[in-house]
Amino acid sequence: MIWDPKQETISGEALTTLQLSRLQNTIASVYETVPFYRALFERQGLHPSQVQSIEDLQHFPFTTKDALRDNYPFGLFARPMKDIVRVHASSGTTGKPIVAGYTSNDLAIWSELVARITTMAGVGAEDIAQVCFSYGLFTGGFGLHYGLEKVGATVVPASVGNTEKQIMLLRDFGVTVLIATPSYALYLAEVAVDMGIDPCSLPLRVGMFGSEPWTDQMRLEIEARLGLTATDNYGLTEIIGPGVAGECSARAGLHINEDHFLVEVIDPQTGHVVADGTEGELVFTTLTKEGFPVIRYRSKDISVLTRARCACGRTTARMRRVTGRTDDMLIINGVNVFPSQIESVLMEIKEVAPHYLIVVDKKKRYLDDLEVRVELNRNTFTGSFRDLEEVERKISSKLASVLTVSARVKLVEPKSLERTMGKAKRVIDRRT
Ligand code: DLL
Numbered sequence: 001m002i003w004d005p006k007q008e009t010i011s012g013e014a015l016t017t018l019q020l021s022r023l024q025n026t027i028a029s030v031y032e033t034v035p036f037y038r039a040l041f042e043r044q045g046l047h048p049s050q051v052q053s054i055e056d057l058q059h060f061p062f063t064t065k066d067a068l069r070d071n072y073p074f075g076l077f078a079r080p081m082k083d084i085v086r087v088h089a090s091s092g093t094t095g096k097p098i099v100a101g102y103t104s105n106d107l108a109i110w111s112e113l114v115a116r117i118t119t120m121a122g123v124g125a126e127d128i129a130q131v132c133f134s135y136g137l138f139t140g141g142f143g144l145h146y147g148l149e150k151v152g153a154t155v156v157p158a159s160v161g162n163t164e165k166q167i168m169l170l171r172d173f174g175v176t177v178l179i180a181t182p183s184y185a186l187y188l189a190e191v192a193v194d195m196g197i198d199p200c201s202l203p204l205r206v207g208m209f210g211s212e213p214w215t216d217q218m219r220l221e222i223e224a225r226l227g228l229t230a231t232d233n234y235g236l237t238e239i240i241g242p243g244v245a246g247e248c249s250a251r252a253g254l255h256i257n258e259d260h261f262l263v264e265v266i267d268p269q270t271g272h273v274v275a276d277g278t279e280g281e282l283v284f285t286t287l288t289k290e291g292f293p294v295i296r297y298r299s300k301d302i303s304v305l306t307r308a309r310c311a312c313g314r315t316t317a318r319m320r321r322v323t324g325r326t327d328d329m330l331i332i333n334g335v336n337v338f339p340s341q342i343e344s345v346l347m348e349i350k351e352v353a354p355h356y357l358i359v360v361d362k363k364k365r366y367l368d369d370l371e372v373r374v375e376l377n378r379n380t381f382t383g384s385f386r387d388l389e390e391v392e393r394k395i396s397s398k399l400a401s402v403l404t405v406s407a408r409v410k411l412v413e414p415k416s417l418e419r420t421m422g423k424a425k426r427v428i429d430r431r432t
Helices: 012-033 035-043 054-059 065-070 104-120 139-150 163-172 182-194 216-226 339-347 385-403
Strands: 086-089 099-102 128-131 154-156 177-180 206-210 229-236 241-247 254-256 261-266 280-286 297-303 330-332 335-337 352-363 367-376 408-412 427-429
Touching: 012 035, 012 054, 012 280, 054 261, 086 139, 099 104, 104 139, 104 241, 128 139, 128 163, 139 154, 139 177, 139 241, 163 182, 177 182, 182 206, 182 216, 206 216, 216 229, 216 339, 229 254, 229 297, 330 352, 330 367, 335 339, 339 352, 339 367, 339 385, 367 385, 385 408
Parallel strands: 128 154, 128 177, 177 206, 206 229, 352 427, 367 408
Antiparallel strands: 086 099, 229 241, 241 254, 261 280, 280 297, 330 335, 352 367
16 A cells, blocks of 8 residues: 555656755755755855756755754754744764654644554554654654654654563564564564564564664564564654655665655765665755755765656655665774674674674774674574684674675674664763
8 A cells, every 4th residue: 555646656757847946945945044055055156046957056065963963952953943843853873863843733734644654554444553762852762752643643752761561562462563673673683582572473473673773684583583474664764763764665775755755875985865776875855854954964964766657656766775884884994894794794693693783992992803792693593602603703704705804703602792772772982
């Protein structure tokens, strides 16, 4: 089923016309109402009247996280505070958060967009959905909540924490849909086992996971442990929160709600727009946001776009799942290493569990030292101390061939690495 067939199966030509008129309105609106954008455009000799085609957007400057932080908290809002009915903020751990403001119209659109991705995931009025995202400044809880209500699902706003109780609710309420980060889904499975409950015996049918990178291998692991179909959905506070893009039943990329968000992919080094099919950084421009419109926001998320026809009938562009960010790339002795590459290797080793931590440090003052700590899987590892060394060696050599740098592997006790309720922390870089 498609939530909004008119918009989600729109023809390319109609979409371009709609996007252009919305883009012209947005650029004109920020020019008039947000001093930051007016100054930015004027510095480059740009005027809203110069937007005559979608491609003209490429002449406009990017907006970065720093610009958003510099205007903390409400400096980039395009509407007076009396029109802003809600704020959310990013979960950044350092510095000031990014604050997003929504008018009531923005909230109505937001729940529509989340209703779309919910329907894409195959979730509807028959479902009971437990939202294990925090309800607060984070966009995950409230964002998913209202979209799920919109499709008529029964929402269990469990929020985060108290994992044993979460499992009791999943079982007693007959919850069919789990909404969480992929890492929290795995943790739920682990705690269920500790409670003597087989997670696959729960009535869970679909998982709608997002908010952090996860690999295809991790998806298989979650599906096997929880006995559900795991779908991915993507979004960011700066643009709206969840509801930017989601997977349909084909699970061949995430459909972007392009009538509300204009997406470009750029080469992160040069800033030039690259063609569909080429990997790069996602850049978003909001097309209908009233409270907090954003022009050419550099997300730092790495993906690839395709406009090939999807089996589900939707015509919107799809983005490959985000497995990394330009700023999570580690440079180890000059070689680029992405945490997702390490995850992919670990997920293929049956003796270890899907819980790992990457620790980077300096050795002998100059050399970078990469250590991968990963938990042993007691169900599949029954060997001796010597066998442990053998497993470590096996993982090290696989990592070396994939990463082309050497990594020390340290097998650690099951459940000894810290679990998080929200986004998992996978990297500690002690060099900085
Ligand atoms: O994480 C919004 C969200 C909530 C999306 C719930 C999906 C579900 P932020 O806290 O602002 O917003 O973090 C945004 O998280 O730029 C990506 O780096 C990452 N991210 C979000 N979804 C995915 C995903 C929410 N499905 C940042 N896959 C983004 C990979 C994701 N990374």
